[in-house]
Amino acid sequence: MPTFNQIRAFLSQKTIGIAGAGGLGSNCAESLLRCGAGKLIVADFDRVSDANLNRQFYFHDQIGEKKVEALRDNLLRINPFASLQMHFSKVDPDNLKLLFSTCDVVVEAFDSASEKLMLIEEMALQLPDIPVVAASGLGGWGEADSLKVIRSGNLFICGDEYSEVTENRPPLAPKVRIVSNLQADVVLEILLKDFK
Amino acid sequence: MKILLNNREEEFPADRLSIKEIMDIKSFTFKMLVVRLNDRSIKREEYATTCVKDGDDLKIIHLVSGG
Numbered sequence: 001m002p003t004f005n006q007i008r009a010f011l012s013q014k015t016i017g018i019a020g021a022g023g024l025g026s027n028c029a030e031s032l033l034r035c036g037a038g039k040l041i042v043a044d045f046d047r048v049s050d051a052n053l054n055r056q057f058y059f060h061d062q063i064g065e066k067k068v069e070a071l072r073d074n075l076l077r078i079n080p081f082a083s084l085q086m087h088f089s090k091v092d093p094d095n096l097k098l099l100f101s102t103c104d105v106v107v108e109a110f111d112s113a114s115e116k117l118m119l120i121e122e123m124a125l126q127l128p129d130i131p132v133v134a135a136s137g138l139g140g141w142g143e144a145d146s147l148k149v150i151r152s153g154n155l156f157i158c159g160d161e162y163s164e165v166t167e168n169r170p171p172l173a174p175k176v177r178i179v180s181n182l183q184a185d186v187v188l189e190i191l192l193k194d195f196k
Numbered sequence: 197m198k199i200l201l202n203n204r205e206e207e208f209p210a211d212r213l214s215i216k217e218i219m220d221i222k223s224f225t226f227k228m229l230v231v232r233l234n235d236r237s238i239k240r241e242e243y244a245t246t247c248v249k250d251g252d253d254l255k256i257i258h259l260v261s262g263g
Contacts, residue, residue, distance in 0.1 A: 020263060022263050023262075023263055024263040025263075109263055110263050111261060111262065111263040112261050113228040113259040113260055113261045114228065116228075116259050116261075116263075117228055117230065117259055120230055120237070120259075121237060121239060124237035125237075134259075135262075135263060136257070136258060136259045136260050136262075137258070137260050137262070138262050138263070139260075139262045150255070150257055152232040152235050152255050152257075153232070153235030153236070154235075155230070155232065155235075155237070157230070157257055157259075159260075161257065161258045161260070162258060162260065163260065163262070164260035164261055164262060165260075165261050165262030165263075171262050171263070176262075176263075
């Protein structure tokens with residue numbers, strides 16, 4: 001096993017794309033940056049709201065700010081030298097290649113299932129050589145032992161596959177952060193695969 | 197034919213079946229699905245026309261909202 005300094009030096013050469021800066025994206029970005037990820041490219045079109053603070057990596061005094069800007073500020077507090085490319089935009093089939101073609105891996109961190117499907121399908125179509133780490137099934141609490149990683153070639157899906165977020169099964173910090181960190185761990189697994 | 201369906205061995209009394217037929221037999225009715233045949237992405241429009249044969253690795257994964 002390499003030392004942390006070796007891991008950090010290796011990861012500093014890598015670029016990670018994060019599609020969405022909500023519960024999954026903001027927390028995943030935090031963990032990856034702490035590990036030494038060289039460059040993060042994050043795209044999101046939303047602003048921080050009070051309802052986000054139960055699970056997302058934002059603070060009360062950031063309510064109303066663009067998530068990508070608030071996230072940049074928070075990440076720079078962890079590492080002021082981090083290379084962060086933040087895009088205040090909605091990811092769609094037309095800008096996907098422009099946003100993520102330089103990435104070594106892309107994290108799917110959207111809320112809605114149809115957006116998740118769009119990203120997974122368009123990545124397979126437009127950027128088939130870049131691994132995608134997605135999430136499905138992270139609502140509510142309890143039964144965290146059913147969280148898993150489904151692997152299929154270049155696609156990795158983290159979560160329990162069933163716990164959809166609904167009115168009565170809200171997303172809560174523990175499970176959302178377990179899954180976002182499961183995604184971050186899979187990113188490390190992918191990037192460090194060839195590390196000798 | 198014997199295939200791997202979601203990492204479990206499954207046997208069907210036919211030599212070939214379309215992905216749509218397998219979904220009907222196994223009652224996959226969920227609307228947001230990621231389908232992978234031998235680690236290749238299969239789009240919804242291709243479910244009825246893509247054949248699964250003996251030894252294939254088919255994954256039908258549920259996508260649910262939340263993030």
